[in-house]
Amino acid sequence: xxxxxxxxxxxxxxxxxxxxxxxxxxxxxxxxxxxxxxxxxxxxxxxxxxxxxxxxxxxxxxxxxxxxxxxxxxxxxxxxxxxxxxxxxxxxxxxxxxxxxxxxxxxxxxxxxxxxxxxxxxxxxxxxxxxxxxxxxxxxxxxxxxxxxxxxxxxxxxxxxxxxxxxxxxxxxxxxxxxxxxxxxxxxxxxxxxxxxxxxxxxxxxxxxxxxxxxxxxxxxxxxxxxxxxxxxxxxxxxxxxxxxxxxxxxxxxxxxxxxxxxxxxxxxxxxxxxxxxxxxxxxxxxxxxxxxxxxxxxxxxxxxx
Amino acid sequence: xxxxxxxxxxxxxxxxxxxxxxxxxxxxxxxxxxxxxxxxxxxxxxxxxxxxxxxxxxxxxxxxxxxxxxxxxxxxxxxxxxxxxxxxxxxxxxxxxxxxxxxxxxxxxxxxxxxxxxxxxxxxxxxxxxxxxxxxxxxxxxxxxxxxxxxxxxxxxxxxxxxxxxxxxxxxxxxxxxxxxxxxxxxxxxxxxxxxxxxxxxxxxxxxxxxxxxxxxxxxxxxxxxxxxxxxxxxxxxxxxxxxxxxxxxxxxxxxxxxxxxxxxxxxxxxxxxxxxxxxxxxxxxxxxxxxxxxxxxxx
Amino acid sequence: xxxxxxxxxxxxxxxxxxxxxxxxxxxxxxxxxxxxxxxxxxxxxxxxxxxxxxxxxxxxxxxxxxxxxxxxxxxxxxxxxxxxxxxxxxxxxxxxxxxxxxxxxxxxxxxxxxxxxxxxxxxxxxxxxxxxxxxxxxxxxxx
Numbered sequence: 001x002x003x004x005x006x007x008x009x010x011x012x013x014x015x016x017x018x019x020x021x022x023x024x025x026x027x028x029x030x031x032x033x034x035x036x037x038x039x040x041x042x043x044x045x046x047x048x049x050x051x052x053x054x055x056x057x058x059x060x061x062x063x064x065x066x067x068x069x070x071x072x073x074x075x076x077x078x079x080x081x082x083x084x085x086x087x088x089x090x091x092x093x094x095x096x097x098x099x100x101x102x103x104x105x106x107x108x109x110x111x112x113x114x115x116x117x118x119x120x121x122x123x124x125x126x127x128x129x130x131x132x133x134x135x136x137x138x139x140x141x142x143x144x145x146x147x148x149x150x151x152x153x154x155x156x157x158x159x160x161x162x163x164x165x166x167x168x169x170x171x172x173x174x175x176x177x178x179x180x181x182x183x184x185x186x187x188x189x190x191x192x193x194x195x196x197x198x199x200x201x202x203x204x205x206x207x208x209x210x211x212x213x214x215x216x217x218x219x220x221x222x223x224x225x226x227x228x229x230x231x232x233x234x235x236x237x238x239x240x241x242x243x244x245x246x247x248x249x250x251x252x253x254x255x256x257x258x259x260x261x262x263x264x265x266x267x268x269x270x271x272x273x274x275x276x277x278x279x280x281x282x283x284x285x286x287x288x289x290x291x292x293x294x295x296x297x298x299x300x301x302x303x304x305x306x
Numbered sequence: 307x308x309x310x311x312x313x314x315x316x317x318x319x320x321x322x323x324x325x326x327x328x329x330x331x332x333x334x335x336x337x338x339x340x341x342x343x344x345x346x347x348x349x350x351x352x353x354x355x356x357x358x359x360x361x362x363x364x365x366x367x368x369x370x371x372x373x374x375x376x377x378x379x380x381x382x383x384x385x386x387x388x389x390x391x392x393x394x395x396x397x398x399x400x401x402x403x404x405x406x407x408x409x410x411x412x413x414x415x416x417x418x419x420x421x422x423x424x425x426x427x428x429x430x431x432x433x434x435x436x437x438x439x440x441x442x443x444x445x446x447x448x449x450x451x452x453x454x455x456x457x458x459x460x461x462x463x464x465x466x467x468x469x470x471x472x473x474x475x476x477x478x479x480x481x482x483x484x485x486x487x488x489x490x491x492x493x494x495x496x497x498x499x500x501x502x503x504x505x506x507x508x509x510x511x512x513x514x515x516x517x518x519x520x521x522x523x524x525x526x527x528x529x530x531x532x533x534x535x536x537x538x539x540x541x542x543x544x545x546x547x548x549x550x551x552x553x554x555x556x557x558x559x560x561x562x563x564x565x566x567x568x569x570x571x572x573x574x575x576x577x578x579x580x581x582x583x584x585x586x587x588x589x590x591x592x593x594x595x596x597x598x599x600x601x602x603x604x605x606x
Numbered sequence: 607x608x609x610x611x612x613x614x615x616x617x618x619x620x621x622x623x624x625x626x627x628x629x630x631x632x633x634x635x636x637x638x639x640x641x642x643x644x645x646x647x648x649x650x651x652x653x654x655x656x657x658x659x660x661x662x663x664x665x666x667x668x669x670x671x672x673x674x675x676x677x678x679x680x681x682x683x684x685x686x687x688x689x690x691x692x693x694x695x696x697x698x699x700x701x702x703x704x705x706x707x708x709x710x711x712x713x714x715x716x717x718x719x720x721x722x723x724x725x726x727x728x729x730x731x732x733x734x735x736x737x738x739x740x741x742x743x744x745x746x747x748x749x
Binding site: 039041177180181182184185187188189202203205206207208209226285286287288289290292 | 611613616618619644645646647649650651652653654655656657658659710711712
């Protein structure tokens with residue numbers, strides 16, 4: 001597992017130790033050692049599958065892992081479930097809200113009785129900003145409207161940890177931007193830690209400061225985003241026929257394409273060191289291209305079979 | 307730890323669940339009120355004529371049915387298995403389940419009280435009593451067959467005391483516990499109910515031919531005896547719900563052509579007491595087991 | 607206040623913000639004692655981690671370009687005047703980035719400088735300001 005250095009903050013908001021969970025034959029989580037620093041915005045990336053959502057459910061004590069432990073703010077999630085949940089704002093993957101017969105306003109009031117820290121004025125602000133219509137029946141909301149309601153439910157009591165499972169799913173681009181802007185403001189007001197899983201890595205690029213990549217249940221990379229972008233780059237090479245990446249780089253040699261004699265491959269490692277190794281192996285570096293956060297993270301995921 | 311997140315008080319959670327349960331009961335209550343209104347209208351001509359309202363047994367099983375069905379209204383829509391919203395809240399899961407159960411029970415007691423009040427008012431207007439003051443006891447002590455000779459029946463004064471009024475409430479409670487245990491313990495409670503019904507129907511159909519086939523005489527009567535044991539025996543369901551008023555009486559036709567409610571045994575509150583303890587105890591244990599399925603996922 | 611983030615720019619976000627503030631100061635769009643958006647507002651506007659904005663503001667404060675008035679917000683320093691030093695810092699930044707880009711593409715300093723003069727001359731001849739960021743062709747990633 002490629003691990004980055006400490007963020008420099010004291011303490012982690014979320015830690016897991018060897019967390020494993022299997023559904024049938026597929027491992028959703030395979031000995032995951034997650035480290036989310038206090039106050040970080042940690043983006044969890046991974047292919048579609050149970051892994052990311054399962055992790056969130058374990059943290060909320062909605063699922064029991066097969067092995068391993070998880071802690072939120074130092075509390076074990078299994079033994080201190082209610083206490084842990086009191087400090088978490090959770091937006092689940094599913095987009096159906098509970099209590100379908102209630103109005104949105106009534107549902108918010110219902111939720112507010114469970115969280116003494118609920119800020120009614122802030123909840124009103126969120127409702128207005130996200131255009132949630134208080135008098136609509138919850139059961140009659142579209143997926144996008146439900147998602148917005150779920151965001152209000154998660155943010156209104158300013159919890160110290162936000163677990164967001166695809167929070168912008170089902171939202172149109174305008175609302176997505178507004179929701180993320182709201183999240184940025186929320187982070188400025190509260191020193192919250194955010195753990196968010198998403199398919200739209202691009203829109204979170206400017207918010208994220210840590211990245212984790214889940215592949216087949218394993219956490220294959222976890223580091224601050226600057227470090228990720230520094231250590232994953234695309235190299236364009238003039239390579240002799242039959243050239244193969246040197247063995248030291250081979251395990252992390254990801255994404256390789258060839259046009260004529262030009263090879264383009266994404267490699268992991270310090271740029272200078274990689275250049276030296278490439279030169280030593282007989283390839284001439286034509287260009288080094290830095291990658292966006294999305295592309296650097298995606299480099300750790302398997303390519304499409306096509 | 308950053309964040310001084312507090313948890314809600316149990317009292318506030320209970321109050322909120324009481325309010326929320328009312329929201330799910332609005333429609334059933336409306337239906338019930340409608341039915342009661344209909345019944346009142348139907349009985350109105352009899353009442354205005356001043357004649358006695360011949361209630362051949364009040365709907366004694368109704369509180370029991372209310373209790374048994376209420377858990378469906380309380381829990382029906384919420385996702386109780388799996389990652390439901392209920393379980394994401396910062397309350398101990400088992401405790402939270404019990405607050406919902408208690409909230410439902412409070413409304414059940416209110417519903418039974420309303421029902422009984424309506425009944426008493428209806429009957430009192432005509433000068434009758436819900437519970438018979440005199441029991442027409444069949445001297446022989448066995449259920450009569452065919453037409454009844456009035457000479458074989460004698461009136462026995464009956465005053466079970468104020469405790470009799472509790473029967474409806476305790477019966478409803480016992481059924482509520484059992485119903486809640488089923489709803490919380492199984493993912494598809496209706497399937498179990500339907501399945502049980504089908505099973506008993508099938509066994510009833512099959513027992514007779516099977517018994518003659520295999521020469522096991524007991525098989526023919528077994529299903530009937532089982533039903534009798536569970537429902538009509540001394541400490542069966544009827545004892546809990548009506549102190550055995552149903553199993554010990556029936557409406558019979560006299561030789562003279564009139565209808566009369568005849569009894570072959572006097573309902574005994576002692577039977578009711580013991581049956582209540584048994585069934586409520588059983589229900590409570592079943593419910594505890596069912597609720598434990600939803601407890602916090604603590605690792606060993 | 608017009609701030610933008612260019613996602614294709616490989617500079618760290620906080621540097622982009624700093625450079626935009628510096629540029630605004632140079633152009634005179636921002637003058638002494640002008641208010642700057644709060645960290646919260648700017649983070650929300652740009653959809654950027656508030657810490658990034660704090661970092662940018664912190665750096666600017668360290669350079670003496672802005673200051674924080676308790677309870678009232680962030681303002682441009684009163685001692686600001688279009689500054690040769692600031693301008694030099696800006697040009698230096700641009701030059702450094704150009705050199706890094708050139709090196710990446712295997713180009714030499716002389717080639718780059720010569721080409722800059724050539725392109726500038728062409729641009730002037732056309733009489734238009736075609737060399738603005740919006741119309742610049744994207745050279746990145748092209749083989």
